[in-house]
Amino acid sequence: MRIKQRAWGFGIGLAGCWIAVAMACAAGPAADRPRPDDDWTFRPTVIIRKGNSQGSGSVISSVEGETLILTAAHVVEDRGPLKVELHRYNLGLENDQTGANWPRSIPAEVVAADEPADVAVLRIKGMRPLPFVARLAVQGAEPPRGTVVTSLGIDRGTHLSSWPTRIAQIDRFEIEGTGAERYFLITTKPPEHGRSGGGLFLPNGDLIGVCIGRGKLVKGRNSGIFASSSSIRHLLRTHDLDALILPARAATTTSATPHRRPSITTTQARPAR
Known part of the structure; x- marks a missing residue:
């Protein structure tokens, strides 16, 4: 790009949207050390997989039957089925010892994308609301x-x-x-x-x-x-x-200031082998 x-x-x-398959298990340790602000940040963060492309996303809305996830558009450009991977920390169950199978891979679809901004929104249908939303x-x-x-x-x-x-x-x-x-x-x-x-x-x-x-x-x-x-x-x-979308508090606004920049080298992410 x-x-x-x-x-x-x-x-x-x-x-980089390509991540080794072993990453799904590696994401677990971060969930074992919850912090007071995790409910707004860590817990709504999910893993997204599409073909050889893998990346992150944030749950931004979750109601009965419909969950929306925000991510980068290039993460979901690859061919193949689109899945959102949920871990125990997404549901606040990192201390659950019941032996249930984790992570859970849920089919999703792209419902909105803006290529110029490189942002996309995914939708999961037919699922109960997730407890933690960014x-x-x-x-x-x-x-x-x-x-x-x-x-x-x-x-x-x-x-x-x-x-x-x-x-x-x-x-x-x-x-x-x-x-x-x-x-x-x-x-x-x-x-x-x-x-x-x-x-x-x-x-x-x-x-x-x-x-x-x-x-x-x-x-x-x-x-x-x-x-x-x-x-x-x-x-x-x-x-x-x-x-x-859940409303947030007002924040200070600022404007962009254009200025000259040097050329840079493109560094492409590569698929896991």
Whole structure:
């Protein structure tokens, strides 16, 4: 995947949507150490599999018979059946010793996607509501530069993890071939392969971004690239899904400032062998 800008050309490396099959078991240890904010962040984070492509997602709505999951669009581009993998921590059952079979693989479908923003929404039908749902940041709000945020996802296909970073800037550009510009959040820390589709969270637990990749966008150093809250809300609104989403508290808004960037090298994720 490459980023296209009218004045300067530069590329973007995907954070990686291919994860080793062993990752399903490796995600368990993170669930054995729940924290007070897990209900908004860790517990709504699920694993997504489609063909050879695998990544992360966040449960953003769950009612009787319908569950919605937010992820990166490139995670679900591959051919093959689409499945969402649920683990015990998704239901708060990490201490359950009944011997039930985990994880559980549930069929899903793509109900909305915006390729320019690299975001997608999946739907699971016919399932009871999940107890833990991520809370989206208020519509139109983007965090100011310097805001401390937390990224969740599967680094290198080994385990569900989180790390803190800061918003370096908010930018608007076109991912080459998509034909439209979107806003993106640029973070000081870049993601590793396998984190694609994972959520970016404010300290209060609000979800304000989706991991899509990394690139040398700030002073020649690798940075994280996340689809913005405005892109997420736009996708939900245009597909009549926003009414299902839990509202969040208002946040401070800020605007993007365009500036010149150097060229960067594309780093593609590779399928597990």
